[in-house]
Amino acid sequence: MRIAMIGTGYVGLVSGVCFSDFGHDVICVDKDAAKIARLKAGEVPIYEPGLDTLMEKNVAAGRLEFSDDLAAAVDGAEAVFIAVGTPTRRGDGHADLTYVMAAAEEIAAALTGYAVVVTKSTVPVGTNRQVQEVIASANPDADFDVASNPEFLREGAAIEDFMKPDRVVVGVESAHAAEVMSEIYRPLYLRNFPILTTDLESAEMIKYAANAFLATKITFMNEIAGLCEKVGADVKEVSRGVGLDGRIGNKFLHAGPGYGGSCFPKDTAALARIGQDHSFPMRITETVMRVNDEVKTRMVEKLRDACGGSFNGKTVTVLGVTFKPNTDDMREAPSLTIVPAMVGGGAHVRVIDPQGRAEGEALLPGVDWLEDPYEAAEGADLVVLLTEWNEFRALDLKALAARMAYPRMADLRNVYSARAAERAGFSQYIAVGR
């Protein structure tokens, strides 16, 4: 199969690399010429574990190329994937489809033989049909079908998720498109991973429903955590007890500082907007969005209390600012609410993150970036564990406390325990829901 992947970001690059590893010939296209230049030089522009090795292997095998020439990549491709961004449109929460439709127009002009145009970007119900119309009207002679193939990979575990997915969802309307899609995913068919073939609208809806459900699950447990603090229960015990129920499952039940990331915030907003557009308000999703904002605000209050009621003049060390570990992605990270609130309140904030600095420097003005947690804790009034990178899971708490002016810890990921912190010499240990 010859595949063109339009958009070489977190999803496009991982998908392109993995498809080439399946044995297909893939050209990854991006309009960001600097990104393509880096990729051509063998450099991976994002942090995603294992991606560099897999990319190198498939480039060396001659199955994977990078280009900023969309037309050349589309010419002769049997499948053209659209994997461009669909951020929140300013002002109304709707998914911004500008990039998708611009890509569709460019693809239309470049199509030569029959191709399936596959939307991998997360898009509202009805978008695939719109893509079909855009291509048909831009190039009435084009011989093509559209397909919806939403992506479920998790940043930080993207390759594993792509290669061993819980399921692949494919929305199609023609037998020809179904055939092409099953050829593309043949290695997964052969290994019995579930491939759900359905209609376009259902495929589009599955992606939003899945993300909204996961955001709800997290937020539900974050709300339970707030109540645990009031009634003296331990949310870690509660999560475990709840998660052992096979009907519920133990994933996405960890209390923390609220969800963030490139997907949940924008996808819940888009689903809420789709509901409003159809006079069918998505009340649960709307509430989840509101509660999640409140969770982040509650964290700021928690930290302010830990600083004795004011951030002014305090030195705070923040461990981890990416939205989750094992990624450099800062999009909608809780740190973007919490850190500016501390800086704005007059705190001197020191930040450490194994991969977040390149993205985070511009987003978190007024903070000092350091490398070593112990050095960063020197003379500090509070240490905040905000993103649970492995590097922060086994800290020498005694050494950390010894360096601080006031040994206080706010563990917003519930990594440590009050007892361990106390034994290490911390005078105060604050967690979430415990």
Ligand SMILES: NC(=O)c1ccc[n+]([C@@H]2O[C@H](COP(=O)([O-])OP(=O)(O)OC[C@H]3O[C@@H](n4cnc5c(N)ncnc54)[C@H](O)[C@@H]3O)[C@@H](O)[C@H]2O)c1
């Ligand atoms: N990031 C995730 O974990 C994840 C998971 C599942 C689904 N998704 C969905 O996948 C889509 C892409 O997300 P992402 O995180 O990879 O975005 P991203 O911003 O990392 O990458 C998008 C890329 O598309 C490029 N682009 C835009 N228009 C283009 C055009 N006309 N031609 C060529 N390149 C173009 C941009 O330059 C950019 O490099 C979104 O719809 C997102 O919701 C993301």
